[in-house]
Amino acid sequence: MRLLKRHRTDISVSNARRSESFRTLRHDRYWWHQLGDTDYVPSIYETLLDPEWEILEAWFRETEDHQLVGEINVPAMCLVQGFVSGGGIRRIVQLGHYSGYSSLLIGFMLRRMNAQRGLFSIDIDADATAFTRRWIVRAGLADYVTLHVGDSADPVSIRESRSALGAQPQLVLIDSSHQYGHTLRELDMWSDELPVGALMLLHDTSTFAERWDTKAQGGVGQALAEWVPEHREMSAINLNAFVAPGADANALVYRDACGLAILQRTGRR
Ligand SMILES: C[S@@+](CC[C@H](N)C(=O)[O-])C[C@H]1O[C@@H](n2cnc3c(N)ncnc32)[C@H](O)[C@@H]1O
Numbered sequence: 001m002r003l004l005k006r007h008r009t010d011i012s013v014s015n016a017r018r019s020e021s022f023r024t025l026r027h028d029r030y031w032w033h034q035l036g037d038t039d040y041v042p043s044i045y046e047t048l049l050d051p052e053w054e055i056l057e058a059w060f061r062e063t064e065d066h067q068l069v070g071e072i073n074v075p076a077m078c079l080v081q082g083f084v085s086g087g088g089i090r091r092i093v094q095l096g097h098y099s100g101y102s103s104l105l106i107g108f109m110l111r112r113m114n115a116q117r118g119l120f121s122i123d124i125d126a127d128a129t130a131f132t133r134r135w136i137v138r139a140g141l142a143d144y145v146t147l148h149v150g151d152s153a154d155p156v157s158i159r160e161s162r163s164a165l166g167a168q169p170q171l172v173l174i175d176s177s178h179q180y181g182h183t184l185r186e187l188d189m190w191s192d193e194l195p196v197g198a199l200m201l202l203h204d205t206s207t208f209a210e211r212w213d214t215k216a217q218g219g220v221g222q223a224l225a226e227w228v229p230e231h232r233e234m235s236a237i238n239l240n241a242f243v244a245p246g247a248d249a250n251a252l253v254y255r256d257a258c259g260l261a262i263l264q265r266t267g268r269r
Contacts, residue, residue, distance in 0.1 A: 015046045018053055027064060032074040036250045044077045044105055047085075052108050055139045063099050068131065071101035072175050072203055075256040081109060083171060083199060090115035093161050093169040093193075095152035095186060096176035097121040100132030107141035119145045120164040122152045123176075152176045153185035158193055168195050174220075175203040178212035183223035191234055194265040200234075206243040206259030224261055236263045 018041045022033035032038060045053060063069055083089055084106065090113060097103045103121050110118035123129050126149045136145050146164040150157050152174075161169065172190045177183070183202070194200060204212055205221045213219030221241060228236045240252060240259040247257050254260070 014050070015048075015053075016041055018045050018048075027069070029064075029069050029071070031249070032255065035255065038255075042074050042078055044074065044081050047081075048108060052139065055135070056104060059100065059104060059135055063101075068099040068128070070098050073256055073258070075254060076201075076203055076258075076260050077102060077105055079260065080106065080171075080173065080201065083201075084109045085113070087170075088113065089170045089199075090118050091165040091167060091169045092119045092171045092173065093165070093190070094119060094121040094173045094175070095190070096174070097123045097132050097147065098125070098128050100135045102173070102175070103132055103145050103147070104135060104139055104141065107136060107139065107145045110144040111141060116143045117146060117164055117166065120148065120161040120169075121145065122148045122150055122157050122161075124149070124151050153182055153189055155189060158189065161193075168193055168198070170195075170198050172198075172200045173203075174200065178204050178209070178219050179215060180213055180217035180219055180223050181215075183220045184227060187223065187227045187231075191231065191263070191265065196265050196267050198265050200261075200263040200265075202261040202263070204258045205238050205261045206240045206257060208240075208243050208245050208247060209258040211245075220261075221259065228263075232268050233266060234263050235266050236261060 019033060022030040023039065048056065092106060094102060103119065106119050129147050129149045133147050136142055148157060148160050174186055190200065202220055202224065204219065205224055207221060210219045210221060224238055228234065238259060238261040239254045240256060243252065243257050243259060249255050249257050
């Protein structure tokens with residue numbers, strides 16, 4: 001018993017130092033770790049096994065060396081972890097995996113839950129997908145994560161996701177083009193694929209994040225603002241929709257200035 005207690009303390013001490021160095025690193029990608037009161041290891045890293053954390057650390061180094069930085073962030077992934085791990089969600093579709101950050105973290109969660117073939121992830125970029133696939137294999141997650149190259153608004157990806165997951169998704173995470181028109185097509189197509197109670201999360205939904213829409217049509221936030229009122233079958237909250245350029249992330253309750261929307265399919269028609 002005493003041995004077990006000591007072991008537990010040792011683990012928590014080493015876990016508690018994992019992302020400590022991110023607080024002082026220069027790259028913008030570590031912004032969350034450099035906020036006023038985030039001097040701790042967030043749950044998405046704290047809960048990893050040592051070999052998983054080693055993989056992720058090596059992934060951070062390689063993506064920085066090759067300038068393949070463009071991942072979602074800590075607040076959003078902690079929220080995803082709450083839904084997946086807390087809710088026992090075993091069938092997930094992701095639109096946009098880029099170099100693999102969220103795919104690795106979700107893969108680690110699914111492996112803990114023994115949910116094989118639990119993530120089907122789509123990206124239009126074949127090179128990014130090859131890069132991500134290499135890391136998924138290195139992390140031993142090939143049985144848990146299926147990667148697909150294609151347009152996330154192409155109906156083919158629905159068929160592919162059904163065959164990979166074996167059923168409709170319980171969660172769809174959208175972090176892809178950030179274009180207004182393309183987001184509308186994703187919303188139409190993937191909301192129809194959700195059973196009652198299933199969730200859809202969209203990243204980059206704030207006024208601040210409109211900048212990612214290369215046609216300056218208002219991006220994900222504008223698409224949602226028009227789409228949600230027309231779809232009574234979905235309930236929605238858009239966290240930080242109001243956050244504009246220049247906002248201080250320290251002053252936000254949900255710390256992600258890019259915003260995140262949570263949609264749920266209800267039984268309404
Ligand atoms: C912000 S990154 C995704 C980051 C990823 N979710 C993560 O956390 O690491 C956006 C990705 O969406 C992909 N993308 C852009 N347009 C797309 C489209 N029409 N269909 C599928 N993927 C697309 C890009 O190739 C890019 O890899």
